[in-house]
Amino acid sequence: MTDLVRYHVEARTGVGFPLKAGQLLTIIDPQGEQSGDLVAFGEADKAEWLSSGRSIDYNETIYLTTGHVLYSNRSTPMFTIVEDTVGKHDFLFAPCSLEMFQRSYGIQGDHPSCFDNLAKNLASFGITGDMLPTPFNFFMNASILPSGAITIAPPLSRPGSFVRLRAEMDLIVGISACSAPGCNNGTCKPIDVEITGKIGA
Structure with a gap:
């Protein structure tokens, strides 16, 4: 693969x-135990967006990993997870916000938040x-107890851990390095992003 774009x-x-479509998005945890948020919208129509409910429904699991497809609110495949060295992510929690804190x-x-980070960095694409x-919520280690309560433990990611997704349609993507220390074993750290592959591959 030829590296096209890198973001730190x-x-x-x-x-x-x-x-x-066809490009690979690799999200890397350079220091370990750091989670983050991924949202996506159709490039042609921003009213089509990455759907937690559709993805969980069609995959019949809340724990999405290698081989699973992430769907839009219109039931269109947006991403396929092609490689995952962590295997535990969350698709239930809203982005952390000032109100949450x-x-x-x-x-x-x-207080910095994923909500504000995503809104700020997607504004130029017409996304509010x-x-x-x-x-x-990549690398976020949330589990549901028999009582229905949700617990959050430190991410299972280690330095260099990654999840790689293939875009199945043309997208606008937002990524935030989580601002909630409680989701990241007490400290907030960076996330690395790589985009590889030919357009339309």
């Missing part, structure tokens, strides 16, 4: 970019915060 997403920041942690004043769906 600093801790508590985000990035937005186009991704063409205030409600759940009692934080006063401003109100359009953001439930993200694919």
